[in-house]
Amino acid sequence: MSFSVTFQDHWRQQQNQQTIKSIQLSKWRPAIFGRELSVLNQTKMGVAAFKGCQHLRIGRLTALVAVFLLVLALITATTVDAESKVRRPLRRRDPLSAAASVGNSVVRNRLIRPTKKPFGSTTMASVEKEETGATQPTPFIRRPSSGLTRPSSTTAAPTDAPTTTPKSIFQRPSRRPGMRKPVAPGGLSTSLSSNKNDDKNVRPVGSGNADKGYKIVCYFTNWAQYRPKTGKYLPEDIDPHLCTHIIYAFGWLKKGKLSSLEANDETVDGKIGLYERMMALKNTNPDLKVLLALGGWTFGTAKFKEMSATRYARQTFVFSAIPFLRQHGFDGLDLDWEYPKGSDDKRNFVSLLKELREAFEAESQELKSPRLLLTAAVPVGPDNINGGYDVPAVASYLDFINVMAYDFHGKWENTVGHNAPLFSPSSDSEWRKQLSVDHASNLWVRLGAPREKLIIGMPTYGRSFQMTDTARFRVNEPASGGGQAGVYTREAGFLAYYEICEMLRSGKATYIWDDEMQVPYLIHGDQWVGFDDERAIRNKMSWIKKNNFGGAMVWTLDMDDFTGSVCGNNVKYPLIGAMREELRGVPRPGKDVDWAQEVPTISLSATTLPPPIQISLSEILNKVSTKKPQLLLPTIPNAAPINGSNAKTICYYTSWSANRPGLGRFTPEDVNVELCTHLVYAFGALKDYRLSLVGGDSNIKQNVDSGNRKPRQRVSVAVEGDAMDVHARIQNLRTKNPDLKIILAIGGWAVGSGPFKDLTSNIFRMNQFVYDSTEFLRANNFDGLDIDWEYPRGADDRASFLNLIKELRLAFEGESVTNKLPRLLLTAAVPASPEAIAAGYDVPEVVKYVDFLNVMTYDFHGHWEGQVGHNSPLFPLETAASHQRRLTVDYGAREWVKLGAPAEKIMIGMPTFGRTFTLADLSKFDIGSPASGGGIPGPYTSEAGFLAYYEVCDFLQEDNTTLVWDNEQQVPFAYRDDQWVGFDDERSLRTKVSWLKEQGFGGVMLYSLDMDDFRGHCGSGRYPLLQAVRQELTADNYQVQFVYDGPYERSASSLITSRAAAKDPNVLTCDEEDGHISYHPDKANCAMYYMCEGERKHHMPCPVQLVFNPSQNVCDWPENVPGCETHFTAGTGRR
Secondary structure, three states, X not given: OHHHHHHHHHHHHHHOHHHHHHHHHOOXXXXXXXXXXXXXXXXXXXXXXXXXXXXXXXXXXXXXXXXXXXXXXXXXXXXXXXXXXXXXXXXXXXXXXOOOOXXXXXXXXXXXXXXXXXXXXXXXXXXXXXXXXXXXXXXXXXXXXXOOOOEOOXXXXXXXXXXXXXXXXXXXXOOOOEOOOOOOOOOOOOOOOOXXXXXXXXXXXXXXXXXXXXXXXEEEEOOHHHOOHHHOOOHHHOOXXXXXXXXXXXXXXXXXXXXXXXXXXXXXXXXXXXXXXXXXXXXXXXXOEEEEEEEOOOOOOHHHHHHHOOHHHHHHHHHHHHHHHHHOOOOEEEEEOOOOOHHHHHHHHHHHHHHHHHHHHHHHHXXXXXXXXXXXXXXXXXXXXXXXXXXXXXXXXXXXXXXXXOOOOOOOOOEOOOOOOOOOOOOOOOOHHHOOHHXXXXXXXXXXXXXXXXXXXXXXXXXXXXXXXXXXXXXXXXXXXXXXXXXXXXXXXXXXXXXXXXXXXXXXXXXXXEOOOOEEXXXXXXXXXXXXXXXXXXXXXXXXXXXXXXXXXXXXXXXOOOOOOOOOOOOOOHHHHHHHHHHHOXXXXXXXXXXXXXXXXXXXXXXXXXXXXXXXXXXXXXXXXXXXXXXXXXOOOOOOOOOOEEOEEEEEEEHHHHHOOHHHOOOHHHOOOOOOOEEEEEEEEEEOOEEEEOOOOOOEEEOOOOOOOOHXXXXXXXXXXXXXXXXXXXXXXXXXXXXXXXXXXXXXXOOOOHHHHHHHOOHHHHHHHHHHHHHHHHXXXXXEEEEEOOOOOHHHHHHHHHHHHHHHHHHHHHHHHHHOOOOOEEEEEEEOOHHHHHHHOOHHHHHXXXXXXXXXXXXXXXXXXXXXXXXXXOOOOOOOOHHHHOOOHHHHHHHHHHXXXXXXXEEEEEEOEEEEEEEOOOOOOOOOOEEEEEOOOOOOOOOOOEEXXXXXXXXXXXXXXXXXXXXXXXXXXXXXXXXXXXXXXXXXXXXXXXXXXXXXXXXXXXXXXXXXXXXXXXXXXXXXXXXXXXXXXXXXXXXXXXXXXXOOOHHHHHHHHHHHHHOOOOOOOOOOOOOOEEEEEOOOOOOEEEEEEOOEEEEEEOOOOOEEEXXXXXXXXXXXXOOOOOOOOOOOOOO
16 A cells, blocks of 8 residues: 555656646645645636636635534535446446445535636537358278287287386387277266256266166167178168167267268258158157267277367367257267377366266256266277276266277188177187186276276177188187178178178088187188177176176178078077177077087187296396486477567447437547457347347348258358348458457446356356357457456356356467467456455456456446546545545556566547436535536437447536546546536547556557547547547657566467477387387388387397388388388398
8 A cells, every 4th residue: 555655656647747847837726624635627607617716805704604514514524325226338447446335524615716618609519410331992990909919029018017117129010900999887977967857867886787787889870771681780770679779870060070980870951861760760669869970980080189188179079069069969989999099098088078968968957958978988908008098087077988898809711710709719829818708898997997888899700711721710810811701791801790601501511619709700611700699698697787887789791691691590680689688687589599500619628738838028127227218308499588569559439429410420430449459349248148240120031061060060140130231341441450359248237147147057158158258259250359348246156257268268269279270369358446346356367268357447437326426536525434445547557467477468438438426415515525426428329327438528518617637546526516527538549558558558548539629620630539648659769568478478488389399200209008018110121110118119120031010110121111111121120
């Protein structure tokens, strides 16, 4: 406080020299009550009224009477309730600005000096005049889930390695285009809200699996429709009661949004699509749940990486997915990212699941509908699981997890192996024994997944090989590649179950049951096929129940014998029917086919093979343990010093100013674009919690992306009536000033707090607004958004305001990165009252996310009070009560700084309007004098207690008007008869700007353009107030210094830019999780490779005459590695 008083006294001493000098020259100075007031203008009648006092001709008795009356006025002054009953329906003072009664105010003696009228005898009103104004696609293939395969033919992995130990480079990865998928009881993370409607869809965690409670989750592939003859599969081929859940594979991503893949997925032009035909199954089985899957092996990982990389990209997907799923009748979404890898992917995958689940929860509450389900298909290879999945977090957001327990072996290996062994054979090496249904499923449990959420994958297809030697047909014997393609599936190394049945029925195949693996395989000439039959399926179902898993997932419906005409006994869906019978107790018609009785068979006895030669991973690590880890970090150059920038001039333009009569009408063509750096259009509207522009009529026009055919995909861009025309004219201002930033404001006093409370009370509602608004602003060519919530109050509003600001900033940042466009600006109009700031704003957090704050340092007093007060005093009266001393421009602005706002982010509000009062006593006109209400409305603004500056000019030009400059508050006021107005003129605004520069604030916010003298009738040219502000703001080359180092500020972004610029894409940087091992080629030397152990990098050699094969993570013969065939013959030695 001492600083404030000292600064104010010093300031007043500087600013009042000229006034004090003029007072001394007149040889009189009122000493009563110790306050100086310069009366700068007075009419002739005013001079006559005070003439006696001016020449000291009044008698002693008269003087005593005058003093007595003044003292009596002081004694009889009463306190007045400050709460407003009728307030301006636009931008408003903060509601706490007059929260307490005004007391201790007296009518002070003032200097009264008659002056000439500066504006001439012609008023604005006197010169007013009337103005006029489908082809067949490539099959969509799923990759197998395994992350491990067999070792090199010359080496093997350690026998003592734990099951979760990363593989060595002598293990081949799984690389196969394949198929898959199932479902489990749900449960919510305690951080998520609950919904009673969810009980119909998801059993709570811990409910166990009661009789018939197991899920059977069946995948349907939309490319099976293209298979020839009896292989063709359509929704009408599905038994609606066969599965508890059907997952439609797959959807697609278009511009980061969920969309359909096949041309006939959606109903178009009256032709019923596959989606609608699938939903017709619910007519027969209302309990059936149908989900849409996104991803798959062919889909790849790049699209998922891009979509999950930023919150904006994730939320864009989330808020496209919800309406898409609802429109087409889906009950949920299945994510099939194959596969996230590394710390970034692992983190982003969890964020994606979290945001999807939260949105599904909130949307359910908002629409009072059953919540959409969220599931994911996940791998079984330890490398893939450890490298890409935070298992406890993933499990907490998913309703169930579809474990792809198949594709453990396939044509990508050079030995035969079963597609989905329940247990591993004894002939497997230790690391290879990880590749079984039992081991993989329990690995998910050990890593933190609830058993009841795990739905174990069951394949209705087999993997085939071509044997090198037909006499060597046991598991792990050599193979030369994949088996022959099937007639219907048409893929080498792959056969649907009904194609396998045809092979068995041919009479030339031999059926072999493996007791160790608990699965069969067949041999047919040099063809070897590992598959599941009814016996294997029933064994696996018993194992599921014994281990308390949530059910079975089927990949896929269309590869079982769905016609019942191939495998035997006329049983449709023999494999899935067996699952349903075992898990849900629904009898399946017909008997199982006992292939051992129907075709030739070979009985195998267990054979103990000698252990393979192994190279221990620990040996490799021991070799490099003495070496210093090579942590190659990019060089970060010293950041360049951050210079200041020019101060901003933020100009508000009110949409309703076009409706004022006559010369008060303001249009976009009246804007002087050279005077403002930013133009804020006030206001947009909230319609159904979405951003819109409102004009003069109710004709709603949709701004729709021409590429979007469905209402669900439309951006919520409502432009009503002539708002579209006004909007286009505002945007046209950029042709005169390309650097002008045009921002849309939403809120205002008339809107109040209610709509913002409703908007932020539901996360789905709020986030939908955020991401619809982002598209709205881009579609309508705005440069940003200004939030004018008047006002948040209390802990809930405080948190909601911060959440809204944070989500908007995150969205704007992400959209900028995604679309490679300059980021949208985010600003907020905020109060200047300390009480309002404390009640509604977490200042240190808010300033992290906004580009700047428009502090409404006006409306401190108005007709809602019972006494006159200035609209926007720079400083308080010296005798003001403590609460009144806080209601000033200086105090309000510095309060934001004191609470944590950087000065460079604060724009000081400058009003181009005044607040008027009707005096209760004509003899009492000083600050604090009684008032009976607002002043007479102006002819243009038409609001009691309120005048635009050009209306104040007309007021000042009338006879009997007295204009007063208040040296303490550094602002003028005027009165005539019972009318009183406090306002800002050119002098007071220059004074405020000079003060602003000393304080280091970021610029000026002008409210508003249309209330300045934009036509030049006051006598000082067009926009006299704004011109004065700009001249003073640019004087002395004032530069705003940036010292705030927030998360989005220049210093932080420049550091990021420097790091990015310094990173060499050819230099490998290890970023694996701790304990995880990965392998990478040395691009300069085929015989060398890099091993990443967490973030440590080791440079390793291959054995003599071998080169590194990055496709299989093994040291291989040169002829097997493209680009390295001539490595040794060319004379390139090892480093």
